Amino acid sequence: MRPARLWRLARGNLARELGALLVSAGGVALGIGCLVFFLAMGRGVRKVVGDVFPVSTREVEVVVPQVGIGSFLGEMKLDEALVARLRALPGVAAAYPRLALRIPAVTRYNGLFFGRELHMGLELVGSGVPADLVAGDARMPFADEGEGKPIPIVLNRRFLEIYNKVFAPQRGLPTLTDTMLVGFQFPVELGRSYVAGKTLPQAYETALVLVGFSDRAPLAGISLPLEAVRRINARFGQDTGSYTSVLLRAQDSQKVSSVAAAVKKMGLELDESERNRALQIGAAVELVTVALSLLATLITALAAVNIAQAFYAEVRERTREIGVMRAVGATRGDVASLLLVEAAATGIAGGLLGVLLAFTGGWAVDALARTALPDFPFKPQSFFVFRGVHVLLGIGVAILAALSGAFFPARAAARLDPARALTAE
Amino acid sequence: MNGNVIELRGLQKSYPPREPGGARTELFRALDLEVGRGEFVAVEGQSGTGKSSLLHILGGLDREYAGEVKILGRDLRGLDDPELSALRHAQIGFVFQSFNLLSSLSALENVLLPDFFGDGVPDAHARASEALATVGLSDKASARPTALSGGERQRVAIARALVAKPPLLLADEPTGNLDARTGQGIIDLFQRLHREGMTLLVVTHEKRMSRAASRVLVLERGELAADPTLEGSA
């Protein structure tokens, strides 16, 4: 039977059975709507997680093992020589050593802060990073100017988000943009700790100046120029010959595993706590997405059962017409095709409706989140990422569900005995 | 092929009981029939003797029988579903006792129905309009079956049976729902088709139809016999 003819017959039947088929398509739409909605939500939430815990697929953080073979073979130190060896590993594009500030530090702020009185003391954690890691994001020079000069610092961009969404509202402070903050200078007392309640004999006061925000800066604490940290550590008599960790950037993400293997072979370790946390959260999001998608699939399966019932009823009702078609030359295949085309059309309608439903649902949730949810750090513009594949998958699953629902009725129709069909009640 | 369009040898047909424990309906035990090319055969018989059942077997619509059935020289037993469908499509025109139209299609589309299947019908639209004109329904081409009278539906069904110009026409009381004048129109039409060489087997209660036929048979107690009261005029 030619497709155009088949479609003409199917269209007539679809129009006649519109009521029942709309109910069937509605069921499919509900299932597909949920499916596409949850898939897009899973993707959207993963994106939010990625913003909160950005994990570079190209970078690994190298540390000296706490207790390891290295300590038996003699002290293992992340010194210049070792950094050079790491940098020379095949597949490594760049190596950025990081040096922790090995003494406590506090900042106390008493004064006007953007028009508001602010009194605050804070314990500071800091580390030195090479200028080339963050200099691209800094708005002012990121270099140690030596004793007595304010030390430039860079903060991870996420600090600003947390300040604006949590810190500022709690204390009635204004929300800030990075441009407003760059150049902000505040005192720091090196060698003093509020938490431990002690002050080192060499403790002294100097100033820090914020020169920029960067995603590359470590999340923990403030980032200072490497030379500044080395200078301060030296002044307090701390070891200056070794780094705390080295950030290795691979030439591409495929080379990361071979780089990691080479690093381990050297007796060094990888600090994967951030990556692992991100992976765990990602896996949890994935799991919930899969569970919800299964639920949606179940709804779609129920819709398929409903389609089966509707088509059985249709076959019963149209038994005589099927007999007539057989008498004028329709094969069993023609009869089955006709019903399956009707089912596919129902599926496509349900699928499109479902996708529309998902879009609308996503839009409604986003609108609600914008107005009804309080502002929180990393609150996204949208909790959904709709992709073309979701739409295709939704419509594909809808067609599949409709076809599988109509399969047995279509087979029953094809198997009808023509003579009996013609004389059916 | 020996020129016979229909050939029955020892046809046996019975229906299983409608209710469990009931008796089987025995229709024929050993029916023989030969209808030559170009014959116009009328079949009479009381209600329930199996006339419709016989037509269904001849048309390849009912395969639950014993014995041999040859249509246009081909043993129906040996045909698979696509072959049998093709035979019905191109070689056999049916007019059913209870006229069956597809309610979602217009009168014209119902006449065109054979064109939907198989290789279609050459020149289908022209032929369909012509067939509708032949049964006097040109003005009802776009009407839905629900908007047609019983007799009009019957005539649409006749037009449908003729659209593919089949060599064999099987008709089950085609004038049953028609008034005398319209019925006569159909009888005239059948006579014309007969003159043009079509083979017709028509189940009828109408004496006028039987008179128009070249041979009249009566189905009684499972046997086909020549009508004793009336012989064909042609």
Ligand SMILES: Nc1ncnc2c1ncn2[C@@H]1O[C@H](COP(=O)(O)OP(=O)(O)OP(=O)(O)O)[C@@H](O)[C@H]1O
């Ligand atoms: N599918 C079936 N199952 C059981 N019995 C059947 C079936 N179809 C027909 N019969 C029986 O077979 C007999 C013959 O039926 P058929 O319709 O062939 O008669 P007919 O000669 O065409 O009668 P009418 O003149 O009333 O149309 C009837 O008794 C009928 O009840």
Ligand SMILES: [Mg+2]
């Ligand atoms: Mg009958």
